[in-house]
Amino acid sequence: MGVASLSTRPHDLIQLKPGNQLIYSLDTPIPDWIDDSLIKFPFVVVRRQRELPCGTTLSASQLMKLVPVGIRGVERSQRYGAWLQLGSAMNENIIQPEALVRQRSWEHLPFSRQQLPVIQALKQVEPRMNQEFTKWGPTGSTGFELATRLVTIKETSDLDMVLRLNHEYPYKNARDLVNELKKLPVHCDIQVETSYGSFALEEYATNKGRKLLLKTNHGPILVGNPWKVSQLEMQKLKGVE
Numbered sequence: 001m002g003v004a005s006l007s008t009r010p011h012d013l014i015q016l017k018p019g020n021q022l023i024y025s026l027d028t029p030i031p032d033w034i035d036d037s038l039i040k041f042p043f044v045v046v047r048r049q050r051e052l053p054c055g056t057t058l059s060a061s062q063l064m065k066l067v068p069v070g071i072r073g074v075e076r077s078q079r080y081g082a083w084l085q086l087g088s089a090m091n092e093n094i095i096q097p098e099a100l101v102r103q104r105s106w107e108h109l110p111f112s113r114q115q116l117p118v119i120q121a122l123k124q125v126e127p128r129m130n131q132e133f134t135k136w137g138p139t140g141s142t143g144f145e146l147a148t149r150l151v152t153i154k155e156t157s158d159l160d161m162v163l164r165l166n167h168e169y170p171y172k173n174a175r176d177l178v179n180e181l182k183k184l185p186v187h188c189d190i191q192v193e194t195s196y197g198s199f200a201l202e203e204y205a206t207n208k209g210r211k212l213l214l215k216t217n218h219g220p221i222l223v224g225n226p227w228k229v230s231q232l233e234m235q236k237l238k239g240v241e
Helices: 034-040 095-102 117-132 140-148 171-181 201-205 231-238
Strands: 013-017 021-023 043-046 065-071 079-085 136-138 160-165 188-193 199-200 212-214 219-223
Touching: 013 140, 013 188, 021 065, 034 065, 043 140, 065 140, 095 117, 095 136, 095 140, 095 160, 095 201, 117 136, 117 140, 117 160, 140 199, 140 212, 171 201, 188 201, 219 231
Parallel strands: 160 188
Antiparallel strands: 013 043, 021 079, 043 065, 065 079, 136 160, 188 199, 199 212, 212 219
16 A cells, blocks of 8 residues: 555644545444544544555555545543545645744744643754754643644643654664653653654664564564664564464
């Protein structure tokens, strides 16, 4: 399945518009909260899974336009996977985490929301991240509220971020960054995206010389280097599918 022409990547948010069609797998019950949630929060987040929905009767051309997405409810436990058929949706419906940083979206929140610990942590870490990276941004509840202006951040929220890196990142730099992040007033989790998949920065920084869990479009796999996945490692992954 390919969606390259629409330039969607995991963690991107898509604002739903009339005509956008959500596809659900027939083998999974649809939660009661879905409809109310989509009315209140007409946004979905692009997820990594690429398997097609079970029982679909879509044509081959329609399947090529499907994007795996996640729907979130009010409660943390309310998450549900679906597929979005974008059709002729334009790219301005797609909100990337990097754009939230470029626009300094936190400055547009009400003053009271700017005082939340996770927003204060984001403002604190921004200069450090911008100094070394160009493609990074907040995800999770922080990214969702910054993109939609819908209240989702809590006092206890973690700071989740994505860092898109197509080149190998030195272990020492990763350890230094993780140590700096530990000084923030909230817990911070960075998922590093490579051309093969994503992994946790903290795991990478503390596991030099050991296998690392890489989340790919086809499932998780243990790799030696997340930027240079070997043919043997890929074969093991395919054997699990």
